[in-house]
Amino acid sequence: MQMNSVSILTVQRLPSYLHYLKGLAAGNVPTVSATVIAEALGLNDVQVRKDLASVSKGGRPKVGYVTTELIHDIELFLGYHNTNRAILVGVGNLGRALLSYEGFAQYGLHIEAGFDLSPDVCGREVAGKPVLPISEMEGYCRRENIRMAVLTVPAVAAQTVSEQLLSCGIRAIWSFASAHLQVPAGVLVRYENMATSLAILSNHLAETLEPCDGE
Numbered sequence: 001m002q003m004n005s006v007s008i009l010t011v012q013r014l015p016s017y018l019h020y021l022k023g024l025a026a027g028n029v030p031t032v033s034a035t036v037i038a039e040a041l042g043l044n045d046v047q048v049r050k051d052l053a054s055v056s057k058g059g060r061p062k063v064g065y066v067t068t069e070l071i072h073d074i075e076l077f078l079g080y081h082n083t084n085r086a087i088l089v090g091v092g093n094l095g096r097a098l099l100s101y102e103g104f105a106q107y108g109l110h111i112e113a114g115f116d117l118s119p120d121v122c123g124r125e126v127a128g129k130p131v132l133p134i135s136e137m138e139g140y141c142r143r144e145n146i147r148m149a150v151l152t153v154p155a156v157a158a159q160t161v162s163e164q165l166l167s168c169g170i171r172a173i174w175s176f177a178s179a180h181l182q183v184p185a186g187v188l189v190r191y192e193n194m195a196t197s198l199a200i201l202s203n204h205l206a207e208t209l210e211p212c213d214g215e
Contacts, residue, residue, distance in 0.1 A: 006077075010054055013043070013051055014074050016041055018075065018078075020041060024067050033064035034052055079108055085110050087114070087149050088113070089137070090115075090153035090154075091116040091118075091131050091152075095150075098150060112129065112146065113130050113140065115134045137164065138167060141170065142169060146169070147170060149165050162181045162182075162183060175192065
């Protein structure tokens with residue numbers, strides 16, 4: 001199935017389904033229904049049924065899905081069986097943490113190298129991955145046929161760096177920078193906004209926690 005035939009909202013829900021299903025598989029639960037998944041995740045069962053039908057044809061009436069087969073179908077659709085090679089730009093604290101994180105491999109993402117302006121970090125390695133000067137970025141991307149980048153630079157530098165990435169042939173950017181990027185059609189940017197997530201959590205606490213005595 002093609003990614004563009006499925007809504008973005010469905011794609012965003014699929015990793016949650018996958019995480020739940022892997023828990024079932026670990027517990028030797030052989031089959032599962034859309035209704036059970038919906039109840040476990042607090043979702044509408046009609047929506048879950050539609051989501052699963054868009055990526056898998058394995059559902060059977062009164063039986064549901066074979067758990068391991070549904071896991072395979074979702075992983076296949078999301079491209080977890082593929083290998084997406086990427087670079088990371090901005091090797092500060094967050095950049096070093098992402099370069100060191102081994103869990104990306106299970107999602108098919110391999111960050112090959114980091115790039116930075118600072119001579120203090122260039123020429124070193126992080127988790128066995130080279131950190132190179134940004135001046136070498138275009139040559140590296142062209143030579144290695146890299147099409148994806150992880151952006152962890154300060155907001156003030158994000159637009160300039162994103163334009164450099166486009167000139168390197170990058171067509172997909174995973175941005176941790178707190179800035180909206182202007183990119184041409186055909187280039188996809190996905191934002192990881194930690195401030196937004198924290199605001200949502202803080203608002204939830206403010207609405208649900210009772211005031212302490214004396215407040």
